[in-house]
Amino acid sequence: MNQQYVIGIDIGGTTSVVGLVDEQGHIVAERSFDTQSYAEPLLFVQAIRRGIEEMVTSADLQVRLCGIGVGAPNGNFYNGRIEYAPNMPWKGVVDLAGIMEEAMDMPVVLTNDANAAAVGEKRFGAAKGLDDFVVVTIGTGLGSGIVANGELIYGNTGFAGELGHTNTVRDGRECTCGRKGCLEAYVSARGLQATYNELRKECMVATPGQELPADGLSARAIYHAALQGDSMAIQAFEYTGMILGRHLADLVAINSPEVIFLFGGLAASGELLLQPTRKHLAENLLQVFKGRVRVELSTLEGKSAAVKGAAALAWEVLCVDEPAHEPT
């Protein structure tokens, strides 16, 4: 009998990755797509369809696909739509799951990337067996997938977990959402850059004439500077971890997770971010939660982590006691 697989798709504003994934979370084959090249969602879906056909053919396996899981920015689990996602080539509300189901003749389930990461952590990662945990995705922006009582929280709207847009500094930095002081404006690649620039400006005032790095250092460059012992870069990470740690203390008071996993590009900075985050979380916890929550790096790290998350969602929702679908 043919073995069951799913397709996991990680949709990003720049690149989208499609993987053929087995029940253990192994990615058997993978294809990347330049999201911005497709003016219409249907063209994008058709390209992905061809990619899937190629992967299934060249994988040289007896493949039965039971469905497609998609993680996408502003993806709504309830209706399968991408709603007003910034940085995407398709504006407004896009019924991506609908378009995909029709084009592929296969069930499609869609959610936002942070929720997919949480489902992936539970199925394939370190959250196996945990009923109460949170995955915080920190890359260009900040998102979260929250699991309570063993189930992901989508909320009434399907958009629960917008931790990046909760307030952390009243009337603070401007956020891409149009409001001020959101966590994402501080704890993200963009936030780290802003912090570094602020520190740089302070330093320029304090020591005029000093040789300083050019404006607009990337988060990656700040990371490498910190690794090389650059005190301003280290300070930028410490500030970022302080903001994150004390903010997570509030999340713990609300949902009381057992573990908070950090996931994504900025989380890959490892100890530089982890150490100050843990310190400031511990310092700010309400007594009753002290010693009862851990902060860890996601075990799904790596470039295919988001694909695994999307695949996990498909396994979770589409493959339980469902007849498998032949690839189209």
Added chain:
Amino acid sequence: MNQQYVIGIDIGGTTSVVGLVDEQGHIVAERSFDTQSYAEPLLFVQAIRRGIEEMVTSADLQVRLCGIGVGAPNGNFYNGRIEYAPNMPWKGVVDLAGIMEEAMDMPVVLTNDANAAAVGEKRFGAAKGLDDFVVVTIGTGLGSGIVANGELIYGNTGFAGELGHTNTVRDGRECTCGRKGCLEAYVSARGLQATYNELRKECMVATPGQELPADGLSARAIYHAALQGDSMAIQAFEYTGMILGRHLADLVAINSPEVIFLFGGLAASGELLLQPTRKHLAENLLQVFKGRVRVELSTLEGKSAAVKGAAALAWEVLCVDEPAHEPT
């Protein structure tokens, strides 16, 4: 056949109320106890046992009790214990459910008062049929019971929902928990009093010699002053609602409830608190949540609301497909 009932117990630092409650949430009989009079939990439990026996006898009904639900400050659902509750005569960790089960020979389930309020709202109140909602209890302090995917969130520790101890003003007012700037320090009877006193002090500086109310006006007095048009009292309520509304916007971003119910003594101020809360919630919501969450007063208001909540918990946990227990 005898009709099934449960006992609902609302434990407070000053007064505890015990009710005999039917499946529709009607309180058939009720007794009050002066919590502070009982130096030991066992004495308290014995008094309650006698109260229950009296109620069952005098109710003149064919009563079968299937269990006891208890709402208590710092009550832990997982182990039935009251852990380090301030304002209680019994210090440290008290295994109240255990003591009660032994004394009564009946199953006992215990949680904190805010969680009990949420279960009550779902079973007997306006949250019937809602899968995602929050009950915020605002009295001397502030607590919350959070329901997601139809289930109460207890979290890893059993203490989820400590919304009152999430930060709302960095380095703000001192809180009873020993930290600074907690929501409870602003949105509670105590918080309202502090706000009123701050406004009074500002006013004294601005208009020296003016006749002003004595220090230490109670929340109730501030409420009555506001009803009579006292501008400082109205301003105190507006400030309280502003803090609450903008803080709830963050809770919405995290859990995306359909309705947030306000419950308890300060919530009973009605429009005085509700109007500014709704206004500032709406102003601070992330775009995607606008128009998709409501703030309402709990429909369980009234002095027996907490007893109904505790009873609802018993119905929920102890009476489903369980054989009924005879009253002892």
